[in-house]
Amino acid sequence: xxxxxxxxxxxxxxxxxxxxxxxxxxxxxxxxxxxxxxxxxxxxxxxxxxxxxxxxxxxxxxxxxxxxxxxxxxxxxxxxxxxxxxxxxxxxxxxxxxxxxxxxxxxxxxxxxxxxxxxxxxxxxxxxxxxxxxxxxxxxxxxxxxxxxxxxxxxxxxxxxxxxxxxxxxxxxxxxxxxxxxxxxxxxxxxxxxxxxxxxxxxxxxxxxxxxxxxxxxxxxxxxxxxxxxxxxxxxxxxxxxxxxxxxxxxxxxxxxxxxxxxxxxxxxxxxxxxxxxxxxxxxxxxxxxxxxxxxxxxxxxxxxxxxxxxxx
Amino acid sequence: xxxxxxxxxxxxxxxxxxxxxxxxxxxxxxxxxxxxxxxxxxxxxxxxxxxxxxxxxxxxxxxxxxxxxxxxxxxxxxxxxxxxxxxxxxxxxxxxxxxxxxxxxxxxxxxxxxxxxxxxxxxxxxxxxxxxxxxxxxxxxxxxxxxxxxxxxxxxxxxxxxxxxxxxxxxxxxxxxxxxxxxxxxxxxxxxxxxxxxxxxxxxxxxxxxxxxxxxxxxxxxxxxxxxxxxxxxxxxxxxxxxxxxxxxxxxxxxxxxxxxxxxxxxxxxxxxxxxxxxxxxxxxxxxxxxxxxxxxxxxxxxxxxxxxxxxxxxxxxxxxxxxxxxxxxxxxxxxxxxxxxxxxxxxxxxxxxxxxxxxxxxxxxxxxxxxxxxxxxxxxxxxxxxxxxxxxxxxxxxxxxxxxxxxxxxxxxxxxxxxxxxxxxxxxxxxxxxxxxxxxxxxx
Numbered sequence: 001x002x003x004x005x006x007x008x009x010x011x012x013x014x015x016x017x018x019x020x021x022x023x024x025x026x027x028x029x030x031x032x033x034x035x036x037x038x039x040x041x042x043x044x045x046x047x048x049x050x051x052x053x054x055x056x057x058x059x060x061x062x063x064x065x066x067x068x069x070x071x072x073x074x075x076x077x078x079x080x081x082x083x084x085x086x087x088x089x090x091x092x093x094x095x096x097x098x099x100x101x102x103x104x105x106x107x108x109x110x111x112x113x114x115x116x117x118x119x120x121x122x123x124x125x126x127x128x129x130x131x132x133x134x135x136x137x138x139x140x141x142x143x144x145x146x147x148x149x150x151x152x153x154x155x156x157x158x159x160x161x162x163x164x165x166x167x168x169x170x171x172x173x174x175x176x177x178x179x180x181x182x183x184x185x186x187x188x189x190x191x192x193x194x195x196x197x198x199x200x201x202x203x204x205x206x207x208x209x210x211x212x213x214x215x216x217x218x219x220x221x222x223x224x225x226x227x228x229x230x231x232x233x234x235x236x237x238x239x240x241x242x243x244x245x246x247x248x249x250x251x252x253x254x255x256x257x258x259x260x261x262x263x264x265x266x267x268x269x270x271x272x273x274x275x276x277x278x279x280x281x282x283x284x285x286x287x288x289x290x291x292x293x294x295x296x297x298x299x300x301x302x303x304x305x306x307x308x309x310x311x312x313x
Numbered sequence: 314x315x316x317x318x319x320x321x322x323x324x325x326x327x328x329x330x331x332x333x334x335x336x337x338x339x340x341x342x343x344x345x346x347x348x349x350x351x352x353x354x355x356x357x358x359x360x361x362x363x364x365x366x367x368x369x370x371x372x373x374x375x376x377x378x379x380x381x382x383x384x385x386x387x388x389x390x391x392x393x394x395x396x397x398x399x400x401x402x403x404x405x406x407x408x409x410x411x412x413x414x415x416x417x418x419x420x421x422x423x424x425x426x427x428x429x430x431x432x433x434x435x436x437x438x439x440x441x442x443x444x445x446x447x448x449x450x451x452x453x454x455x456x457x458x459x460x461x462x463x464x465x466x467x468x469x470x471x472x473x474x475x476x477x478x479x480x481x482x483x484x485x486x487x488x489x490x491x492x493x494x495x496x497x498x499x500x501x502x503x504x505x506x507x508x509x510x511x512x513x514x515x516x517x518x519x520x521x522x523x524x525x526x527x528x529x530x531x532x533x534x535x536x537x538x539x540x541x542x543x544x545x546x547x548x549x550x551x552x553x554x555x556x557x558x559x560x561x562x563x564x565x566x567x568x569x570x571x572x573x574x575x576x577x578x579x580x581x582x583x584x585x586x587x588x589x590x591x592x593x594x595x596x597x598x599x600x601x602x603x604x605x606x607x608x609x610x611x612x613x614x615x616x617x618x619x620x621x622x623x624x625x626x627x628x629x630x631x632x633x634x635x636x637x638x639x640x641x642x643x644x645x646x647x648x649x650x651x652x653x654x655x656x657x658x659x660x661x662x663x664x665x666x667x668x669x670x671x672x673x674x675x676x677x678x679x680x681x682x683x684x685x686x687x688x689x690x691x692x693x694x695x696x697x698x699x700x701x702x703x704x705x706x707x708x709x710x711x712x713x714x715x716x717x718x719x720x721x722x723x724x725x726x727x728x729x730x731x732x733x734x735x736x737x738x739x740x741x742x743x744x745x746x747x748x749x750x751x752x753x754x755x756x757x758x
Binding site: 017094114117119122137140174177200202203205206 | 513519520522589637
């Protein structure tokens with residue numbers, strides 16, 4: 001019998017790693033209910049009325065920041081967006097001082113994006129507010145993995161036994177780590193692929209298969225997830241050129257001819273068209289990239305609700 | 314070290330343990346004019362008596378790797394506070410690393426350190442000079458002059474000598490001076506922004522890794538250069554299996570290489586970094602168990618001669634930041650003996666005599682320093698330890714800094730009292746009023 005749970009253990013969502021399969025299922029099930037809210041003429045429920053959520057984005061972000069803000073507004077929370085540029089961070093204020101000053105104004109939740117791993121945990125250890133990790137360096141990006149899982153489950157009806165290949169800069173990706181934790185916990189089969197220079201040490205110990213060719217990654221995959229290649233890594237000894245990368249690991253319609261019927265192509269964004277993914281693929285029939293974005297709002301509503309709303313009632 | 318009080322002391326009622334003379338017996342120890350004059354049963358003397366009360370009396374501990382931060386970074390530590398931390402940890406002498414600001418790359422800095430130690434230090438301080446000017450790895454510092462001024466070794470610690478030719482020349486030159494070159498072994502290109510050991514945990518935590526190879530490649534290079542030059546290479550803070558193996562092979566081949574390991578590399582593994590605690594950030598980084606066990610084996614079988622602290626104080630504010638942004642380094646003087654006793658002696662990996670060899674006798678012997686023995690004629694430097702007491706490490710240190718990875722741990726074995734040159738500098742049972750540091754001397758116009 002499947003175990004169920006009705007709440008999350010922690011006050012924070014710092015990563016997927018600490019979550020149980022039951023908690024993951026709870027978030028995904030809750031998100032299903034919230035997805036419908038965004039399709040109504042009046043896209044708002046009162047779940048977080050009177051609660052203050054601060055979006056502390058210390059690193060550039062489009063999708064995640066906007067998605068969180070929309071999710072907060074659809075739950076009727078008061079929201080405040082804080083960006084590093086134009087703030088006292090530029091005057092040298094430390095993260096802890098910034099966070100403690102914000103805390104003095106009694107937010108209920110803080111959503112944080114930061115370039116250094118562990119920054120959300122620093123806040124969670126010190127502040128009474130619920131901390132939601134919106135991406136910390138190459139560590140975790142839990143809501144991204146949740147929206148990816150939601151999208152896979154929505155399309156394929158399950159996570160158990162699904163073959164997911166993740167291709168690209170595995171070493172520097174927080175999306176990969178959160179996805180590996182989530183998918184392996186839900187008994188999906190995960191392959192990571194890329195040049196050895198972009199595969200981090202001992203990643204097999206996380207229960208994934210490592211491939212060094214795109215064809216191998218595509219073979220048998222139900223889902224292929226392409227990761228952004230950070231343009232600035234070119235020439236930094238990780239790969240020789242973007243041209244060579246595209247020819248080796250770029251996902252093109254020709255490559256997809258070998259794929260399983262109905263393969264889903266995903267990308268967490270932002271995409272570099274013509275580097276890791278061809279436009280014909282990104283915009284083609286395989287792509288569920290914009291579904292991911294739509295589902296991101298529902299998943300974030302679920303997380304905010306379970307951490308804030310569910311307790312407040 | 315300040316010289317003032319009575320330098321005569323009779324230590325009674327203790328278990329005398331001196332690995333340098335293979336003594337382990339209930340004997341008294343007499344210090345006169347700061348020098349050990351004899352050991353024996355029921356010694357008679359008019360000297361003041363220090364009742365050891367059954368504690369173990371060993372030669373004073375000597376640290377070959379201490380960062381005292383003065384001159385230049387007195388907000389982290391000073392010679393006054395660092396030496397107080399030393400005696401609280403049972404150390405009667407410390408070797409002060411050269412990466413001060415300015416670095417100890419010229420005679421004036423060495424003289425300043427020696428003068429300040431005489432004024433405000435409470436244990437012996439032996440300066441270590443820089444290998445290269447400004448620690449830049451470009452040209453040799455004036456090594457003979459540093460030696461003449463009192464430096465006991467040279468090192469660009471923290472800034473490894475990347476240029477093999479410079480390393481070779483430093484070794485050759487120092488063989489003439491009869492002092493060791495201490496090498497912080499790290500290929501900075503292989504480290505490339507790394508903040509922790511590269512392996513499973515760096516992958517999970519998404520942090521940049523420092524591969525074991527960054528240490529191992531340079532150890533391999535430097536033992537070859539030591540063999541070629543016949544000089545004395547001392548490898549600082551060994552932390553990997555491959556590095557231990559290189560040193561072991563070089564020693565077998567007759568190369569003059571000695572090595573040290575730190576208490577934190579003995580006691581802690583990189584899995585601890587899941588907490589993202591910045592007091593676990595140091596360089597070389599904490600390694601996984603296979604490496605840690607190799608270091609411990611090296612200590613047990615004699616490949617590694619010395620346990621040294623790499624005491625690296627940092628201000629609270631500097632460590633109270635994101636892990637990536639925190640400086641490398643942890644303090645160690647006040648916990649080193651307890652950590653090593655708890656992890657090595659209590660667990661029967663080595664005996665107490667071997668631990669004292671690693672922390673006192675061998676440091677003195679390989680660097681040619683006074684002490685490390687209770688033989689008559691040696692300095693009256695003695696440490697009293699209680700191998701049975703268990704205690705919890707708290708966040709209260711004599712060091713200015715508190716960046717210790719051991720806060721909260723319960724350890725067995727503790728330093729109870731420390732005697733430097735016949736003067737009691739630390740006694741847990743009856744706190745010793747140490748002279749307050751004197752302000753800097755005013756310059757006469």
